[in-house]
Amino acid sequence: MRAIKLLITSAIALLVLLTGIVLTIHNTTPVVIDLVWVKLPEASLSIWLIISMVVGLLVGILLTSARVLTLRAKLLNSARKLRNAEQQIETLNREVQRGAE
Structure with missing residues (x-):
């Protein structure tokens, strides 16, 4: 996979140079x-x-980076909420098991 990525990057760099x-x-x-x-x-x-x-390339990178950072923040927030919900489920399951005993 790394070799393919290197090959594609090299091809793009060569294309830009030729252009x-x-x-x-x-x-x-x-x-x-x-x-x-x-x-x-x-x-x-x-x-x-x-x-x-x-x-144009730099402006595109800046705009894309802003969007990526926003999406990454949302993803981290969702992951934190998921962990909290899973912990609550585990706590409730333990309480139910204790009550059943």
């Missing part, structure tokens, strides 16, 4: 990005494409 190389080769035109309130400095189109992909 970066292709972008750099085919998009050498210098451009200026105008964001209405700020004008970014002139750089090749490939640089801006790579920067936008990295920023």
Whole structure:
């Protein structure tokens, strides 16, 4: 399983590297990005494409991490409630067995 994970990760890393190389080769035109309130400095189109992909990736990771942390907190809360309920059941079962004796 670990070898498969390593293989998939390596393939994805290679694909990202090749994409970066292709972008750099085919998009050498210098451009200026105008964001209405700020004008970014002139750089090749490939640089801006790579920067936008990295920023998008980081935003996606942050949003996903927030959701994962929320779900993990809910899971831990549910596990705690389950343990408490199981302990109550055991206590009640012992009390019933003592009463039957």
